[in-house]
Amino acid sequence: MTLTKSIVFAVVTVLATMALATTITNSTSSSGRTFTALFTDATSLNKGDDVRMAGVKIGTVEKVGLRENDTAEVTFTAAESAPMVEGTRAELRFRNLIGQRYIALEPGATGAAALEDGYTFTLDETRPALDLTMLFNGFQPLFKFLDPDDVNNLSAQIIAVFQGEGTTVESLLSSTASLTSTIADRDQVIGELITNLNSVLDVVSQRTGQLDTTLVTLQRLVSGLAEDRKTIGSTIEGVGNLTESVAGLLSEGRAPLRKSIDSLGDVSENLAENDKVIDRFLTTMPQKTDELGRLATYGGWLNFYICSIDGRIPRPEGYYGDLGVESPAGRCR
Numbered sequence: 001m002t003l004t005k006s007i008v009f010a011v012v013t014v015l016a017t018m019a020l021a022t023t024i025t026n027s028t029s030s031s032g033r034t035f036t037a038l039f040t041d042a043t044s045l046n047k048g049d050d051v052r053m054a055g056v057k058i059g060t061v062e063k064v065g066l067r068e069n070d071t072a073e074v075t076f077t078a079a080e081s082a083p084m085v086e087g088t089r090a091e092l093r094f095r096n097l098i099g100q101r102y103i104a105l106e107p108g109a110t111g112a113a114a115l116e117d118g119y120t121f122t123l124d125e126t127r128p129a130l131d132l133t134m135l136f137n138g139f140q141p142l143f144k145f146l147d148p149d150d151v152n153n154l155s156a157q158i159i160a161v162f163q164g165e166g167t168t169v170e171s172l173l174s175s176t177a178s179l180t181s182t183i184a185d186r187d188q189v190i191g192e193l194i195t196n197l198n199s200v201l202d203v204v205s206q207r208t209g210q211l212d213t214t215l216v217t218l219q220r221l222v223s224g225l226a227e228d229r230k231t232i233g234s235t236i237e238g239v240g241n242l243t244e245s246v247a248g249l250l251s252e253g254r255a256p257l258r259k260s261i262d263s264l265g266d267v268s269e270n271l272a273e274n275d276k277v278i279d280r281f282l283t284t285m286p287q288k289t290d291e292l293g294r295l296a297t298y299g300g301w302l303n304f305y306i307c308s309i310d311g312r313i314p315r316p317e318g319y320y321g322d323l324g325v326e327s328p329a330g331r332c333r
Contacts, residue, residue, distance in 0.1 A: 032059060032077045037090040037103065037121040041128040042072035045092060050102040051076045058082040061103065071123070076103060085112040090121045092129040094291050101129060130290070307332035 042064055051059035059082070063075040078084055087108020095102045204211060225232065271278065308326040326332070 032079045032082075033084065033117045034062070034075065034077050035084070035115070035117075035119050035121065037074045037076065037126050038067070038123050039072040039074060039090075039092060039126050039128050040123060042074055042092065043101075043129075044099045045072075045074065045101045045103070049100065050095070051078060051105065052102055053078075053082055053105040053107060058105070074103070078105070083107050084115045084119075085109075086115060087112050088115065088121075089125055089127065091127045094129060094287070096291065130287075 045061060045064055047061055047063060049061040050057045051061060059076050059078040061074060061076045063073075065073045065075075067073050082105070084105075085108045089106040089108075091104045091106065092101050093104045094100070306327070307329070
């Protein structure tokens with residue numbers, strides 16, 4: 001009786017261990033139907049990568065090759081239970097932060113005819129992963145306007161204003177003269193404005209009753225203000241004190257502000273000297289944020305897959321090292 005119980009316990013333990021190992025390695029049986037998909041770009045897709053449908057792994061990539069017309073040919077398997085029907089689309093998506101990818105299958109309409117074993121998905125039925133080069137090429141016109149020299153010139157002009165240089169005042173006077181000349185050139189428009197103003201005055205004269213009411217109301221407002229002149233006077237005195245305090249604040253902050261503006265030129269120069277680093281950062285940022293978003297969709301954490309662990313255990317006479325384990329999963333090879 002004891003031997004029978006021991007055998008049953010051992011069998012159950014082995015089966016549970018096998019199920020746990022299968023769950024941890026996310027492995028599936030290699031049996032199933034075989035299909036081929038053509039992609040214009042299959043970069044970072046390797047043998048052993050996942051084939052998923054609705055987020056569930058249903059197969060594995062078996063082979064990645066190249067056709068004569070510079071088209072990537074990917075052979076993969078799919079479980080018998082997977083609904084591989086007409087209208088199914090194969091897309092390449094990012095799996096993690098290190099650039100690994102997988103094939104995502106979008107099933108066709110319900111009730112469509114099933115695909116035969118060995119079916120080939122054409123380029124019209126597939127879609128490659130996001131092309132970051134094409135994305136950032138669209139921003140090239142914007143990047144061309146970010147000229148470091150223009151930023152330096154703007155910094156110099158701001159500094160000149162705070163330093164009170166005469167050339168800045170002359171520029172202001174020139175602009176004022178230009179405005180005056182422009183007004184003189186618009187004498188016809190000004191004449192039309194006066195004509196329209198006469199029309200408005202005619203309408204106002206026709207509304208004398210309403211205007212009288214407005215004036216009476218205004219007189220009441222002025223009388224109320226006169227009665228509150230002491231409160232208003234104390235308020236104006238407080239505004240004067242506030243103005244004096246603000247003036248002192250501006251006087252004290254003028255030197256640090258001038259120093260900050262002087263440093264703006266150095267900052268823009270550093271940015272200009274490290275344009276390659278900035279370009280690389282901007283190029284990789286969308287991919288990183290996209291992958292971080294995918295990893296965080298399960299909750300407020302990030303999922304990581306550990307391929308190997310090693311370490312050493314301290315002992316009184318020394319270290320007992322070379323301890324560890326390595327995962328046999330295909331993604332760690």
